[in-house]
Each structure stands twice: as structure tokens, then as C-alpha cells.
Amino acid sequence: MTSRLLAYRPEMELPDAPGMLPLQEDALALAAQLLELQGPAQFDAFLAHQLGATAAGQQVRGTPLEGPLRQLLGKVVAPLLPLHGGSPQALKRRAAAIFGMELEGLSPEDKEFELARQVVHLIDAVNTALAQDGVLGARDPRARVDTALLQVARRVAPGLLRQAAQMPGRDGGHWRREGGHIVVLDC
Numbered sequence: 001m002t003s004r005l006l007a008y009r010p011e012m013e014l015p016d017a018p019g020m021l022p023l024q025e026d027a028l029a030l031a032a033q034l035l036e037l038q039g040p041a042q043f044d045a046f047l048a049h050q051l052g053a054t055a056a057g058q059q060v061r062g063t064p065l066e067g068p069l070r071q072l073l074g075k076v077v078a079p080l081l082p083l084h085g086g087s088p089q090a091l092k093r094r095a096a097a098i099f100g101m102e103l104e105g106l107s108p109e110d111k112e113f114e115l116a117r118q119v120v121h122l123i124d125a126v127n128t129a130l131a132q133d134g135v136l137g138a139r140d141p142r143a144r145v146d147t148a149l150l151q152v153a154r155r156v157a158p159g160l161l162r163q164a165a166q167m168p169g170r171d172g173g174h175w176r177r178e179g180g181h182i183v184v185l186d187c
Contacts, residue, residue, distance in 0.1 A: 026053060027124070031116040034081070043078050044070065050123055057124070059131040064141040069130065072145050076160065077119055088112075095119075098159030118156070125152040150182070 030050060037043050047070050051057040060066055080095040082088055092111050096103050099118045103111045129148035153160040161177065175184045 027117065027120050030120045031113060034116040034119060035112055037081065040074070040078060043081065044074065047073055047123070050120070051127065054124055054127060056128040056131040060127050065130055065145060068142040068145040069126065072149060073123060073126070076149070077122065080115070080119060098157050098163065100158050122152065122156050125156050 030053060033049075034046060037046055051061040051066065051069075060069060080091060080098065082091055088108075092103065092115065095101075095115045095118070096111075099115070099122075101114065101118065103114065106114065126145075126148050129152050130144065133144060133148065150161070175182050177183075
């Protein structure tokens with residue numbers, strides 16, 4: 001990887017919106033690390049590292065939530081990265097649709113970096129939702145991880161909700177959105 005991405009420090013004004021992380025050096029460094037990954041095993045190691053990189057992640061690390069969280073993020077996030085091959089343009093279009101981003105006018109390197117930043121933000125937001133969820137053993141860890149991802153996806157990655165709604169026959173059935181509610185079917 002070139003040092004240009006590591007030295008990348010854009011000056012932007014972002015609105016102070018709820019759920020928006022400030023541009024932190026740690027988040028930028030994690031995004032740069034994400035771009036350097038070469039395979040699924042490295043992605044799993046990256047997830048383990050990110051669980052220890054933030055206070056919220058440290059609260060989840062070592063609990064019964066860690067395994068289901070890493071498994072679900074591996075299913076959801078890894079296909080957005082060029083770890084399994086595939087066209088880089090198709091991956092960028094898919095990732096931009098999931099995160100609801102408009103990437104026109106950005107250089108290819110800037111597109112990749114912005115998408116990596118959004119993936120880091122998604123992972124951190126799910127960690128934060130799980131850490132704020134209350135008692136760690138209150139209910140099934142897999143259900144807690146699924147719930148946290150759905151809550152975060154509404155704000156951070158609305159395309160994940162559309163993608164999940166179009167996948168009938170998933171492990172636990174499928175669901176659809178009706179207004180402000182999610183209706184679970186066939187569970």
C-alpha cells in the first residue's frame with residue numbers, strides 16, 4: 001500500500017449528527033489497515049484487533065457476544081471487500097449502495113478509503129450498541145448481535161436492510177419493513 005493513503009488527511013466540515021463518529025486518527029488508521037487485507041483470515045484478525053481498539057469493543061471482547069459478532073460481521077462486511085476476488089467497480093457500487101453513499105467525482109483511491117472508513121464505522125457502531133445493551137447474559141448472544149446490527153444498519157448502512165429483506169429463506173426466516181416496524185416472518 002502506498003503511503004499516500006496513510007498520509008491522507010482531508011479537511012471536511014461534517015454536521016454534528018447523532019451516530020456520526022468524529023474523524024479520529026484511530027478510525028483512519030483502522031480504515032487504512034482494512035485496505036491492506038489480503039484474505040479472509042486477515043479480515044478475521046482485523047475484526048479481532050478492532051474489538052480491542054475501542055472501549056466499546058473491549059467491553060464485547062471475551063464475552064459470549066464476540067463469536068457471533070465476528071461471524072456475522074464476516075458474513076456482512078467481508079463480501080464488500082476485495083478479499084474474495086470480484087470486480088473492484090462492482091464491489092464499490094455495492095458497498096456505496098449499502099452505505100447510501102454517493103462517490104461520484106472521487107478518485108478510485110478516495111472511494112476505497114471512504115468505503116473502508118464506513119466499514120470501520122459500522123463495526124464500531126455495532127460494538128457500541130452491544131456494549132450499551134445492558135446485562136451481557138440477558139438473552140441469546142446471537143439474537144443480541146442480530147438486533148444490534150439491525151439497529152445500527154438503520155442509521156449507518158440502510159442498504160443492508162434492503163439486502164436482507166430480499167433474501168427469503170435465510171437461517172431464521174425473513175422479514176420485511178412496514179412503515180417504522182420490522183415484521184419477522186417464518187421464524
